[in-house]
Amino acid sequence: MQNKNLMIGIAIIASPIVFALIAFPDSFSLSWNQGRGGFIFALVFVVAELIGLKIIISKKRLISVIPLSVAVITYLVGLEYGLRDYILSSAESFNVQLIYSWTWMWDFIVMGIFVMVALSIFFGKRWIRIAPAGPIFLVGSAIILSLDTFFPYDSxxxxxxxxxxxxxxxxxxxxxxxxxxxxxxxxxxxxxxxxxxxxxxxxxxxxxxxxxxxxxxxxxxxxxxxxxxxxxxxxxxxxxxxxxxxxxxxxxxxxxxxxxxxxxxxxxxxxxxxxxxxxxxxxxxxxxxxxxxxxxxxxxxxxxxxxxxxxxxx
Known part of the structure; x- marks a missing residue:
């Protein structure tokens, strides 16, 4: 018998990525600094590490993560209604030369934080041993994008x-x-x-x-x-x-x-x-x-x- 609550938990974590894939499919490029393609690979990591676990996630923990998922979806929608322009305009204040790396960096930061917080709510401190690959992939991608943003080319x-x-x-x-x-x-x-x-x-x-x-x-x-x-x-x-x-x-x-x-x-x-x-x-x-x-x-x-x-x- 499948662990129903675990499957629901995976669905909650996946929901912002699935939403973005449906609503903004053109943003999912395989290029590491030109799109959200990395979200899919991170999700595969999460699913692969969680499927088959016998750990029971309480209903209370599941419900507590839903607002976070909604917040991330709101962020993704907000990008289309002025938030991305604000991020782009702020690049000049930080002397950013590669604006695309700058904008995608924030997507990976937001998604990385969300997945880490969601897993920590579900599993507590054990998440780092249960399902670390997905969030670390997202955070690692954000770090790489930040390096490309602030230290472009051969600097x-x-x-x-x-x-x-x-x-x-x-x-x-x-x-x-x-x-x-x-x-x-x-x-x-x-x-x-x-x-x-x-x-x-x-x-x-x-x-x-x-x-x-x-x-x-x-x-x-x-x-x-x-x-x-x-x-x-x-x-x-x-x-x-x-x-x-x-x-x-x-x-x-x-x-x-x-x-x-x-x-x-x-x-x-x-x-x-x-x-x-x-x-x-x-x-x-x-x-x-x-x-x-x-x-x-x-x-x-x-x-x-x-x-x-x-x-x-x-």
Whole structure:
């Protein structure tokens, strides 16, 4: 029998996201800094972590979260009736250069706070071990958007530091696969392919550095709740970092390939660039988490069949 109150709780958490998806579908872009596509992935995390729980949520707790859900929906509607203009106008006061990151940042802040508060009302302090991935994904996205807002392009040195190495590696790959001519200087690539030359300047978001931060936050929260030995957690975390860097290399390589083999038209290239990274990173994140779950589930069943106790969560 399904835990009815739990399903209602999930529905309450999902309601602002579902409302936005129905009322403002055009706002759900896969680009990390141009829409609410991240809301859907956060919701998937929440649902995946809550489905099947045996914990009973009281009716009183459910009712207490409904006004918060209504408040978030009111915020989303208010954006269409002047609130977004107010947020845009306030950007100048904070010397914001990238206004789109600024406006979407507030969406993720509001949704992240809502999901965290809702989960804390439902489960108390235990929420961080029950369903941390969704809210941490939202808050992590808000942090990345804030960094892009206040430290645009290459102004944030530590995050930009690794980009030239990724660019040099990509140039080497382009030349190895004989896709065209490619050279690099710092974070700038000079490409010449089937449709002529194109110069690409790569900043840390385009290089996927933000995805490493998001991965670290989500995977850290995910491993925190798993009852496995610390060494195995470190191994999984490290493998995920390597995999995420690999995905980022594929991201940069695909952007170069598009310029070399498809088009050098800036508008068309930018359309591809806006979605290429998230199309690769988010599925990779889900697949990697799924692999970890499958491996550890099999390992736990094997330990139980052999009469061994599972390792302590440390």
């Amino acid at each position: 944030l040195g530590p995050l930009q530091y690794v980009v030239p190495y990724l660019v040099q590696t990509n140039v080497w790959l382009v030349n190895v696969f004989d896709l065209g001519t490619a050279t690099a200087r710092d974070n700038i690539m000079f490409l010449k392919g089937d449709f002529g030359p194109m110069v690409l300047q790569v900043f840390w978001p385009s290089a996927g550095v933000h995805s490493i931060i998001i991965y670290s936050l989500v995977m850290g929260a995910f491993l925190l709740k798993m009852n496995i030995h610390r060494n195995r957690k470190l191994i999984y975390f490290g493998l995920g970092i390597v995999g995420t860097i690999g995905v980022n290399m594929i991201r940069i390589f695909s952007l170069s390939w598009y310029a070399l083999k498809v088009t050098t038209d800036a508008k068309q290239w930018e359309e591809f660039h806006s979605v290429a990274g998230e199309i690769m990173f988010l599925p990779w994140l889900f697949v990697f988490l799924l692999i970890v779950i499958i491996l550890e589930t099999k390992r736990l069943k094997k330990s139980e069949s052999e009469g061994k106790l599972p390792p302590k969560n440390n």
